[in-house]
Amino acid sequence: MKKKHSLTLLALGLMLSLNANAAFINGSFETPRFTPGTADWTLYSDSTEGIGWKTTATDHQIELWSDNFQGVAAYDGAQFAELNANQVSTLYQDVAGIAANSILDFHFAHRGRLGADTMQLDIVDLGADNLFGGGDDTTLFSNQYSDDNTAWGFYTSDGLAPIVALGNTLRFSYISIAAAGGNPAVGNFIDAADFGVGVNDPSPVPVPAAFWLFGSALAGLGVFGKRRTA
Ligand SMILES: [Ca+2]
Ligand SMILES: [Ca+2]
Ligand SMILES: [Ca+2]
Numbered sequence: 001m002k003k004k005h006s007l008t009l010l011a012l013g014l015m016l017s018l019n020a021n022a023a024f025i026n027g028s029f030e031t032p033r034f035t036p037g038t039a040d041w042t043l044y045s046d047s048t049e050g051i052g053w054k055t056t057a058t059d060h061q062i063e064l065w066s067d068n069f070q071g072v073a074a075y076d077g078a079q080f081a082e083l084n085a086n087q088v089s090t091l092y093q094d095v096a097g098i099a100a101n102s103i104l105d106f107h108f109a110h111r112g113r114l115g116a117d118t119m120q121l122d123i124v125d126l127g128a129d130n131l132f133g134g135g136d137d138t139t140l141f142s143n144q145y146s147d148d149n150t151a152w153g154f155y156t157s158d159g160l161a162p163i164v165a166l167g168n169t170l171r172f173s174y175i176s177i178a179a180a181g182g183n184p185a186v187g188n189f190i191d192a193a194d195f196g197v198g199v200n201d202p203s204p205v206p207v208p209a210a211f212w213l214f215g216s217a218l219a220g221l222g223v224f225g226k227r228r229t230a
Helices: 002-021 207-220
Strands: 041-045 061-066 079-082 090-095 103-111 117-125 138-147 153-156 170-178 189-196
Touching: 090 189, 103 117, 103 138, 103 170, 117 189, 138 153, 170 189
Parallel strands: none
Antiparallel strands: 041 061, 061 079, 079 189, 090 170, 103 153, 103 189, 117 138, 117 170
16 A cells, blocks of 8 residues: 555656646647537636646636637637737746757747737747846747738748747747737637747657556556445
């Protein structure tokens, strides 16, 4: 029993350290999954477990749409996000653990809602304090993207000048710049985002498979418990 508990603790420790290293998550906005198979939309707090993203909106709301709601197909998977939830806002993630001099890659899809919408992607090294601001931040990349409401635009770092990490925590931000219609709660759909070292490489290690293997290992260690039958 004691041995099993220590194995369980070891496995949980591994899981926590994996989480600490898990850089960029939920880039395709598939979590939390809501109303499967139904075209709908919903709002989640940016403190929702597993959502990954933070917002600059003062109400902390992140707006997710499911595939084909109001006739808009997801670019990838079954869900996507609207940058303008209730306010003109920015969705971002802070990524730690990328070594200095690493070359950073990204990709994402963007689409207008009522017409041509414009967003900006910023990649910022947060400096020695690893916090946004404080006078030590360095903008490594900044560019604006405009897309209308007839098709998704898909963008990658391929072919751009290399974006070189400085070794501190990085903030990857989608900033709503302008949206057709002038309603602050409307505009700038995003989907299929990824960011990190080698994310655009032709044969990346499939993360879901790695997690499946890890899950199997946990199951083998009895972490998920066993249901006893009478
Ligand atoms: Ca998606
Ligand atoms: Ca909205
Ligand atoms: Ca800083």
